Amino acid sequence: MSDATKKEDWTKPAAMAIPKEGYFKVEQGRYGPTFPKTPANYGFTIIAKIKPGREAAIREYGKKIEQTIRDLPDGLAVLKLHYLRWVLFDIGKDTHFMYQGIFDTDFDKYTEDAVALFGKYGINTVFENLEGFPEDWKTNAQSFVKFVREHQRPSFLEYGEYPYVSAEEIKKALRLKAAFSDALDQMQ
Amino acid sequence: MLEFDDIQHILITRVPALTGRYEFLSFKSAAAGRDWLAAISEKVQSAAQVRAGPTQDARWVTVACTWNGLRALGLDEKSLASFPEEFKQGMAARAEMLGDTGPNAPAQWAGGLASTDLHAIAILFAKDAAERGRCQAEHEKLLAKAKGVEVLSSLDLEATPPFDYAHDHFGYRDRLSQPVIEGSGEEPTPGSGAPLKPGEFILGYPDEDGPPANQPQPAVLSKNGSYMAYRRLEEHVGKFRDFLREHGKTPEEQELLAAKLMGRWRSGAPLVLAPDKDDPALGADPKRNNDFNYKEMDPHGYAVPLGSHIRRMNPRDTAANINRRRMIRRGATYGPPLPEGAPDDGVERGIAAFVICASLVRQFEFAQNVWINDRNFHELGNERDPIIGTQDGTLEFKIPKRPVRRKITGLPAFTTVRGGAYFFLPGLKALRYLASLGKGAA
Numbered sequence: 001m002s003d004a005t006k007k008e009d010w011t012k013p014a015a016m017a018i019p020k021e022g023y024f025k026v027e028q029g030r031y032g033p034t035f036p037k038t039p040a041n042y043g044f045t046i047i048a049k050i051k052p053g054r055e056a057a058i059r060e061y062g063k064k065i066e067q068t069i070r071d072l073p074d075g076l077a078v079l080k081l082h083y084l085r086w087v088l089f090d091i092g093k094d095t096h097f098m099y100q101g102i103f104d105t106d107f108d109k110y111t112e113d114a115v116a117l118f119g120k121y122g123i124n125t126v127f128e129n130l131e132g133f134p135e136d137w138k139t140n141a142q143s144f145v146k147f148v149r150e151h152q153r154p155s156f157l158e159y160g161e162y163p164y165v166s167a168e169e170i171k172k173a174l175r176l177k178a179a180f181s182d183a184l185d186q187m188q
Numbered sequence: 189m190l191e192f193d194d195i196q197h198i199l200i201t202r203v204p205a206l207t208g209r210y211e212f213l214s215f216k217s218a219a220a221g222r223d224w225l226a227a228i229s230e231k232v233q234s235a236a237q238v239r240a241g242p243t244q245d246a247r248w249v250t251v252a253c254t255w256n257g258l259r260a261l262g263l264d265e266k267s268l269a270s271f272p273e274e275f276k277q278g279m280a281a282r283a284e285m286l287g288d289t290g291p292n293a294p295a296q297w298a299g300g301l302a303s304t305d306l307h308a309i310a311i312l313f314a315k316d317a318a319e320r321g322r323c324q325a326e327h328e329k330l331l332a333k334a335k336g337v338e339v340l341s342s343l344d345l346e347a348t349p350p351f352d353y354a355h356d357h358f359g360y361r362d363r364l365s366q367p368v369i370e371g372s373g374e375e376p377t378p379g380s381g382a383p384l385k386p387g388e389f390i391l392g393y394p395d396e397d398g399p400p401a402n403q404p405q406p407a408v409l410s411k412n413g414s415y416m417a418y419r420r421l422e423e424h425v426g427k428f429r430d431f432l433r434e435h436g437k438t439p440e441e442q443e444l445l446a447a448k449l450m451g452r453w454r455s456g457a458p459l460v461l462a463p464d465k466d467d468p469a470l471g472a473d474p475k476r477n478n479d480f481n482y483k484e485m486d487p488h489g490y491a492v493p494l495g496s497h498i499r500r501m502n503p504r505d506t507a508a509n510i511n512r513r514r515m516i517r518r519g520a521t522y523g524p525p526l527p528e529g530a531p532d533d534g535v536e537r538g539i540a541a542f543v544i545c546a547s548l549v550r551q552f553e554f555a556q557n558v559w560i561n562d563r564n565f566h567e568l569g570n571e572r573d574p575i576i577g578t579q580d581g582t583l584e585f586k587i588p589k590r591p592v593r594r595k596i597t598g599l600p601a602f603t604t605v606r607g608g609a610y611f612f613l614p615g616l617k618a619l620r621y622l623a624s625l626g627k628g629a630a
């Protein structure tokens with residue numbers, strides 16, 4: 001959990017092996033056990049089979065999200081993300097969708113915010129191309145969370161070259177660097 | 189249209205009570221429970237009744253049930269199953285997630301509140317102690333008739349002097365910021381935001397997201413109802429005052445520190461509008477005392493620390509989805525006041541409050557789990573709510589300040605959870621429906 005601040009030293013690259021369940025000790029969140037913070041921060045890897053014939057629709061959504069974020073760069077700020085990766089791959093005849101996210105908040109804590117955002121930006125519609133996605137997800141955050149939890153594949157190993165650093169801290173450092181080189185320019 | 193004549197008054201109005209009493213009840217048989225419910229329902233005032241003449245009334249009664257209570261009354265399994273998971277489990281079962289651990293854990297709770305035998309609460313607010321005494325005697329008579337309804341425990345409420353404004357034992361003016369329900373006829377005070385859709389607080393109405401969904405069944409049971417999270421929080425007044433003295437050299441410094449913990453001066457004046465010096469007239473003026481935001485007016489927390497109580501409990505324009513996280517607060521203080529300058533006397537005193545919302549998991553539990561107890565809320569790293577967070581002496585409180593911030597380490601716990609429960613607050617028709625369960629089934 002985030003309380004491990006004292007051990008969190010960004011100058012020391014760190015790796016963490018994670019038990020099969022995805023957590024070391026069961027710590028209950030509002031919707032079930034919460035996943036731990038690792039040197040690669042919080043994250044999820046959701047893998048689900050897509051409904052047959054939906055691949056093109058999913059790829060199309062990639063473009064839609066690109067445009068959404070171009071128009072509204074702060075659109076996903078709530079989720080405190082570093083990176084999202086969306087992958088399509090085949091196993092035999094079936095196409096699967098992998099959705100990987102790395103972020104700084106415990107996903108469970110902000111579930112309803114995430115569900116509301118997804119609805120707003122059309123991420124929902126991608127999920128609707130997945131087998132088993134609950135039809136009433138919009139009015140039933142719990143069913144959405146259940147789907148995500150059932151399709152979450154916990155990492156068995158995570159690594160951070162600059163472990164535990166939040167996106168906010170990175171942006172702060174970059175802003176400081178920019179301000180500092182600006183100041184140096186002024187002094188020439 | 190809100191059905192004011194079916195909604196229990198506590199959802200809509202705050203009554204001018206100075207005392208009161210909560211009685212926590214257990215039904216030993218369904219029949220006894222229903223008899224009691226039928227009789228007490230006659231005493232419960234609707235919102236319409238109280239709005240028509242709150243000043244003539246001398247007492248106000250509210251009734252609510254736990255999930256175990258609904259079962260004890262004989263509600264069928266299908267209906268029972270239609271209630272939300274967190275309500276079925278109850279507050280005690282969700283203690284770890286709520287932060288109710290260590291000295292706050294259900295095993296330590298007073299009054300049998302952690303027990304599955306807790307079935308109902310009768311809430312009495314009264315104008316004065318004499319009226320409370322009269323009502324208590326009336327209720328005893330009623331209970332004597334309804335054999336098989338037991339009082340697990342009770343709690344007497346007392347406003348703390350001076351009585352001209354509401355405040356808690358630490359001395360903070362309270363009841364300043366409250367969401368307004370659309371259609372209630374109430375005008376939000378400046379800064380309190382637009383009225384919210386009734387479904388955020390009352391079942392059976394559209395909420396901020398759209399038409400009502402996943403409502404408990406049958407509809408007669410849930411329409412005009414709501415949920416209440418009860419919290420009995422002991423306030424360690426001696427410890428709180430010692431802390432202020434330890435960390436503030438002058439009375440002015442101590443007042444400022446108290447204000448920083450809360451986000452408001454004890455007078456109620458908001459720090460955003462009065463950052464350096466108290467302004468009691470501002471604190472008392474409803475036209476001005478809630479008229480502020482954070483993102484524009486205090487983004488870095490130089491006035492109101494990011495971790496202070498009110499900035500956590502309603503981050504206003506700095507939180508996503510805020511309209512889905514609001515709560516109605518009701519309740520009162522209990523226990524005798526601790527005179528200024530007196531050492532702590534070890535007597536329990538505090539706040540016995542209800543947080544009312546349409547979804548416990550989305551509103552109350554989110555507030556507990558994230559706003560109050562997430563150590564990294566707002567990137568604070570190692571903090572929890574300084575007033576009601578689960579504090580074990582290892583956390584800190586940071587006060588942004590130029591040129592360097594002030595950091596207080598080893599924050600003590602100023603409050604302890606002494607009890608709690610989740611209640612379903614039925615509408616008046618629903619109370620009668622519950623009281624008549626089993627009739628006609630034979």
Ligand code: HEM
Pocket residue numbers: 356358360361362363364365366419421422423450452497498499501502515517539541543552555556575576603
């Ligand atoms: C001993 C316990 C507590 C004390 C002394 C306390 C004190 C206060 C005070 C003095 C205020 C400012 C007045 C106002 O805005 O009305 C306030 C605001 C608030 N409190 Fe508490 N409180 C306590 C417990 C709680 C609990 C348990 C909750 C909910 C889980 C809560 C939620 C809120 C909310 C939502 C606000 C309004 C913030 C705003 O809109 O700006 N409080 N509290």
